[in-house]
Amino acid sequence: xxxxxxxxxxxxxxxxxxxxxxxxxxxxxxxxxxxxxxxxxxxxxxxxxxxxxxxxxxxxxxxxxxxxxxxxxxxxxxxxxxxxxxxxxxxxxxxxxxxxxxxxxxxxxxxxxxxxxxxxxxxxxxxxxxxxxxxxxxxxxxxxxxxxxxxxxxxxxxxxxxxxxxxxxxxxxxxxxxxxxxxxxxxxxxxxxxxxxxxxxxxxxxxxxxxxxxxxxxxxxxxxxx
Amino acid sequence: xxxxxxxxxxxxxxxxxxxxxxxxxxxxxxxxxxxxxxxxxxxxxxxxxxxxxxxxxxxxxxxxxxxxxxxxxxxxxxxxxxxxxxxxxxxxxxxxxxxxxxxxxxxxxxxxxxxxxxxxxxxxxxxxxxxxxxxxxxxxxxxxxxxxxxxxxxxxxxxxxxxxxxxxxxxxxxxxxxxxxxxxxxxxxxxxxxxxxxxxxxxxxxxxxxxxxxxxxxxxxxxxxx
DNA sequence: TATTGTGAAGCCTTTCACAGCA
DNA sequence: TGCTGTGAAAGGCTTCACAATA
Numbered sequence: 001x002x003x004x005x006x007x008x009x010x011x012x013x014x015x016x017x018x019x020x021x022x023x024x025x026x027x028x029x030x031x032x033x034x035x036x037x038x039x040x041x042x043x044x045x046x047x048x049x050x051x052x053x054x055x056x057x058x059x060x061x062x063x064x065x066x067x068x069x070x071x072x073x074x075x076x077x078x079x080x081x082x083x084x085x086x087x088x089x090x091x092x093x094x095x096x097x098x099x100x101x102x103x104x105x106x107x108x109x110x111x112x113x114x115x116x117x118x119x120x121x122x123x124x125x126x127x128x129x130x131x132x133x134x135x136x137x138x139x140x141x142x143x144x145x146x147x148x149x150x151x152x153x154x155x156x157x158x159x160x161x162x163x164x165x166x167x168x169x170x171x172x173x174x175x176x177x178x179x180x181x182x183x184x185x186x187x188x189x190x191x192x193x194x195x196x197x198x199x200x201x202x203x204x205x206x207x208x209x210x211x212x213x214x215x216x217x218x219x220x221x222x223x224x225x226x
Numbered sequence: 227x228x229x230x231x232x233x234x235x236x237x238x239x240x241x242x243x244x245x246x247x248x249x250x251x252x253x254x255x256x257x258x259x260x261x262x263x264x265x266x267x268x269x270x271x272x273x274x275x276x277x278x279x280x281x282x283x284x285x286x287x288x289x290x291x292x293x294x295x296x297x298x299x300x301x302x303x304x305x306x307x308x309x310x311x312x313x314x315x316x317x318x319x320x321x322x323x324x325x326x327x328x329x330x331x332x333x334x335x336x337x338x339x340x341x342x343x344x345x346x347x348x349x350x351x352x353x354x355x356x357x358x359x360x361x362x363x364x365x366x367x368x369x370x371x372x373x374x375x376x377x378x379x380x381x382x383x384x385x386x387x388x389x390x391x392x393x394x395x396x397x398x399x400x401x402x403x404x405x406x407x408x409x410x411x412x413x414x415x416x417x418x419x420x421x422x423x424x425x426x427x428x429x430x431x432x433x434x435x436x437x438x439x440x441x442x443x444x445x446x447x448x449x450x451x452x
Numbered sequence: 453t454a455t456t457g458t459g460a461a462g463c464c465t466t467t468c469a470c471a472g473c474a
Numbered sequence: 475t476g477c478t479g480t481g482a483a484a485g486g487c488t489t490c491a492c493a494a495t496a
Contacts, residue, residue, distance in 0.1 A: 021465060029444040033425060047477065054425055060467055060480095067479055075473045075478045092444050093451030111337035116399070117423040117440050167446065173342070191446045197343040199259060199280060207449045209442050214343050216437050218255040218318050220393065220417045223433045225319030247487060273455065286458090286489055293457055301456045301495045 024065045028088055030055045031062070035085040047078035094122050101127040101165045101189075103180050104172030105136045105150050108195060112171055113148065126163050129153045131176070153183070160187040167191045174198035181208075250291045254314055256281045257288070261311040273304035320348050327353040327391045327415075329406050330398030331362045331376050334421060338397055339374065352389050355379045357402070379409070386413040393417045400424035407434075 034054040038046055048066075052059040066072050066084075069091050073079045089095040100118075102109050105128050112118075113128055125148075130136050133150040151159060159165070168184040170177050170192060177196035184192055184206075191207040194200055202208045260280040264272055274292075278285040292298050292310070295317050299305045315321040326344075328335050331354050338344075339354055351374075356362050359376040377385060385391070394410040396403050396418060403422035410418055410432075417433040420426055428434045 019464090023465075025445055025448050026441065028448075029438070029441040030425070032444070033423065033438075033441075037424070049477085056425075058467065059477095060469090061465090063478060064466080064480080071479070073478050076476045077474070078477065091448070093447045094444055098443075098447055107337040107340040111333040112439070114333040115439060118443075121440050121443075123440065123443055166450065167443075191450045193442060193446060197259065198263070199256070199282075207446055209446045211437070211439065211442050212255070212259075212343075213338070213341060213437065214347050214349065215252065215255040215259075216419060216435050217324075217344075217347070217349055217393075218258070218320055219251055220419060220433055220435045221319045221324055222251050222254075222317070224392065224417045245486090249487075275455085284489060285455095286491090287487090289456060290458080290488080297457070299456050302454045303496065304455065 020068050024068060025092075027055065027057065027061070027065055028092055031065070032085065032088045032092070032094075035081055035088070038081050039085060043081055045078045046081050046084070048073070050078070097122045097124055098167055099163060099165045100125045100167045100169060101129060101156070101160060101163075101184075102169045102171055103129045103153065103156070103184070104170060104176070104196075105130040105133075106171065106173075109169075109171035110136075112169060112195070127151060127159050127165060129156055129159075131172075153180070156183050157187040160184075160189060165189065167193065170194045170196050170200075172196055246294050250294060251318075253281065253283065253287070253291055254318055257291070258311065258314045258318070258320075261307055261314070264307050265311060269307055271304045272307050272310070274299070276304070323348045323350055324393055325389060325391045326351045326393045326395060327355060327382075327386060327389075327410075328395045328397055329355045329379065329382070329410070330396060330402070330422075331356040331359075332397065332399075335395075335397035336362070338395060338421070351395075353377060353385050353391060355382055355385075357398075379406070382409050383413040386410075386415060391415065393419065396420045396422050396426075398422055 031051055034051055035046070037054070048059040048062040052062045055062075063073070066079075070087065072084050072087055086095075100123055102112055102125055105113065109128070109130075113125060118125060128148050128150050129152070130150050131153050133152050136150050166189060168189045168191075170180050170184075172180050174196045177194060177198050178200045181192055181194070181200045181202055185202055189206070192202060192209070194208065194210045197212055197214055200208070257277055260277055261272070263280070274285040274288040278288045281288075289299070292305075296313070298310050298313055312321075326349055328338055328351055331339065335354070335356075339351060344351060354374050354376050355378070356376050357379050359378050362376050392415060394415045394417075396406050396410075398406050400422045403420060403424050404426045407418060407420070407426045407428055411428055415432070418428060418435070420434065420436045423438055423440055426434070
């Protein structure tokens, strides 16, 4: 599919993208949060120094991160908050809706199902699956205004196709995570977020990201210990 | 407090630690998960190549990461799974119990309260707070065998002291996160994990880590978009 | 023989410092 | 004047390649 890409602004339609540091992508997401807050406060313009201070990074870093994708600032002034916010969403790809399925509707799965943060972004959870939908239905509908139907995991492939789902969130117990990942891959999902505390393998054409709560705690504790 | 440190094995009691890459610490946590799995399978010995393959990293990287802290391997053989696991826990500081409070008992907070992954590690949630404990009590106790009492946020400082709590998990709506963080700091908590999707500030003597679900998704989506 | 531990090379990322510009 | 955009320097991390050794 031939389409406009954010960095076309800088590199043209045919040029190769330069390699963007993974760390830059992570920071982009933080800058976006900062800009959301600034826009809420009706701030029109923000300097790299201001953004840097909110996100606890170096100002030159902020400018360099943006400069990978184009010239978004005005010398002597700073960055237009609204425009910059638009550009970053375009770069990240969050300027369009992403349709998501959650697999495993235990405590964590239902918390994710209800997570307000997703609604504010373009992340739309359009299906929920469990191995035993009957036991969890009451659990969910009790907590929701408009209850979502919990589907049996066996219908995964069919529903992913019918509902144009591109991303799967795994929130099952660790023992089931690899099996579910394989089912998601088989259903042609393009990306997987794994919340189960175990390493899983997927083919190279599927993008996998892990969110391990205990790893984040391990990291915290390491720095507390010295 | 003068105590044995993991790296004393390598650097001696008085020597300065070398600077350990933050990335190494993150990987240590992954290696530990891999070793847990290997021990479950009754594997006695693991080579750096095996551990590397499980964690999707380079084998030299694995060896170098361990070598920051000592010589744990046997040339020609590999690493003793049980010993290595012990050493990594010692390095991370997860060889002792850490007492944790959760603040904000909505969907996410109660999911964290029930999260099985914490129990298996030395992470013990010993208090739960909310602005309005009455509305959430039923919500929690319904889901737990042994219900935990939800306390009012005003008792935070007192309870943190009484129960020797060192870490606070913020699971409130984003608007309350900064206020709660300040209360935790005031209560002399040493570390904070922030699950609320907003940047918060704490003094430099408090260790802060963020877990932003939407950031992880933003990252995934960036790579899906090209 | 097999695999660790590690110096050195290579690569990548961050920061500095200042030219360029509104 | 003030702040961006960026080349160059500095710093840090990963990988290579091989000596050390159980």
